[in-house]
Structure formats: structure tokens, C-alpha cells
Amino acid sequence: MKKLSATLVHKIQLTHDVYELTYSLPENPSIAPWQYMMFQLEPWLNRSYSIASFSWLNCTLIVKRISDGKGSPRICDASIGDIFQIMIPLGHFILKATSIPKCFIGTGTGFAPLFSQINATADMWITDIVAFIFGVRNIDDIFYEDIIRDLGEGFLNFKYEQYLSRDEKDGYRKWYVTDWITKENIENFGEFYICGSPIMVRDARTKLEELGIQKDNIFFEQF
Ligand SMILES: Cc1cc2nc3c(=O)[nH]c(=O)nc-3n(C[C@H](O)[C@H](O)[C@H](O)COP(=O)(O)OP(=O)(O)OC[C@H]3O[C@@H](n4cnc5c(N)ncnc54)[C@H](O)[C@@H]3O)c2cc1C
Structure with a gap:
């Protein structure tokens, strides 16, 4: 797991409250695609988001903006170029590489x-x-x-x-x-x-x- 800076490089509003957010990372954190990353928004405020897709140094999330939430509005309302401190990769919700349907x-x-x-x-x-x-x-x-x-x-x-x-x-x-x-x-x-x-x-x-x-x-x- 690494602590990195993630720069918001692309943002699409998918629905009235769901955003597709793509971040550029300074290095490849070698993630398994089903893992998640944790934003360190404040010393007392961490929020985790699963990685929807990852391509070389770009990492895309799908985030629901909870209007009265402490974390998700800050993440969804950010502007292109905004930088966040993140921990990546985290999680054990693992896909089994088996031939089972x-x-x-x-x-x-x-x-x-x-x-x-x-x-x-x-x-x-x-x-x-x-x-x-x-x-x-x-x-x-x-x-x-x-x-x-x-x-x-x-x-x-x-x-x-x-x-x-x-x-x-x-x-x-x-x-x-x-x-x-x-x-x-x-x-x-x-x-x-x-x-x-x-x-x-x-x-x-x-x-x-x-x-x-x-x-x-x-x-x-x-x-
Ligand atoms: C491993 C992991 C992966 C996650 N992946 C994702 C992800 O891919 N996308 C994503 O959007 N979130 C994801 N979450 C949830 C995310 O971490 C936050 O909990 C969520 O964004 C709410 O944070 P907040 O600070 O905005 O709201 P808070 O300040 O924590 O909560 C504010 C209010 O909103 C309510 N609330 C919290 N979550 C929801 C919700 N989903 N729907 C409706 N009401 C809610 C709370 O009960 C509370 O009343 C993940 C969480 C974990 C632990």
C-alpha cells in the first residue's frame, strides 16, 4: 500500500448524484482492479472508494454524492487539477481466476x-x-x-x-x-x-x- 497524490483529470456527471471521476497518479501502484483507494480528506476524515477501472496511471471511480455527507461532496465537487492524498491499493474483495461461471x-x-x-x-x-x-x-x-x-x-x-x-x-x-x-x-x-x-x-x-x-x-x- 502506498500514499500518493491523485490529481483529478476527468469528471463526468453520470446521473443526478453519481459521478465518474478519473485521477492521474504519479506512479503505478500495482493494483488488482477490484481493490479500493482511501482519500485522506482531513486528519479525521478518510473515505474509501472502489476502483471501477484502471489504466496505467489513471484510476477511475464511480462516486455517489451524498448531499449531507462529509466526504463525497468534496470529492464530487472538486475541479479538474485538484489534488488529493490517497492510500492505494486496499481491499480483499478478490475475483477468483477460475473457469467457474x-x-x-x-x-x-x-x-x-x-x-x-x-x-x-x-x-x-x-x-x-x-x-x-x-x-x-x-x-x-x-x-x-x-x-x-x-x-x-x-x-x-x-x-x-x-x-x-x-x-x-x-x-x-x-x-x-x-x-x-x-x-x-x-x-x-x-x-x-x-x-x-x-x-x-x-x-x-x-x-x-x-x-x-x-x-x-x-x-x-x-x-
Ligand atoms: C471498501 C469501500 C468501498 C467503497 N466504494 C464506494 C464507491 O465505489 N462509490 C461510492 O459512492 N461509495 C463507496 N463507498 C462509500 C464511501 O466510502 C462513503 O461512505 C460514502 O461516499 C459516504 O461518505 P460521506 O462522507 O459523503 O457521507 P457521511 O458523512 O459518511 O454520511 C452522511 C449520511 O449519508 C448516509 N449515507 C452514507 N452512504 C450512503 C449511501 N451510499 N447512500 C445513501 N446514504 C448514505 C449516512 O448514513 C449518513 O446519514 C465505499 C466504502 C467502502 C468501505
């Missing part, structure tokens, strides 16, 4: 590590059977839809289901990602990667275990 289940800010794990699965050519089950509240909260569909083109069998817990629209599933976890839906998958709110992660793990998935094949991170 993989299912990724997430909500909200849990997007970033799952996105990098799916990218890594494609890059490593380890399995052709992948599912991405992702939930947000409203239609306005959806982002990266086309990017995910393009990513799916790299797999022989890619299932992408987008859930909306508070909206209804053709082509989207209503309610919760945990509703997707049924015997029939999970039968082709052997490893499960879950990231999102503690409640969703708990419910997803419980359902998977009730359906006979061994704990050793369920990997998760919650925040």
Missing part, C-alpha cells in the same frame, strides 16, 4: 468493484458464462447501461438484468436484485460476487445459502 449481484455504489471484476473476467478469458444483476431505485439512477451491454458482447453467455426498486419500465425488472435469486436463475453459476448495502448483501447471502450455495463460493463487500 460467475454471477455478480449489486446495488447503487456497489457498482464499481463488480464492474472491474467483470472486466477482469473478460480480460482473463476465464469463463464465458457471466451474469450481472444490478439494482438502483429509479430510471434516472441508471448509468453505464451501454457500456455494460458492450462488455457483455465479450462473453458467449452474458445475462444483464437491471432492477428498479421504485420505478416501472418495459425492459427493466421491478423490485429487488435479491428477487432474482431463485433455484432456476442461479443453477448455471458457481461463484457469486455481491456488493452493495449491508441489508442487500445479507439477504442475498442468506438466499444463496438457502439454495445450497456453499459459503466458500460467495464473495462480498458491503458499504
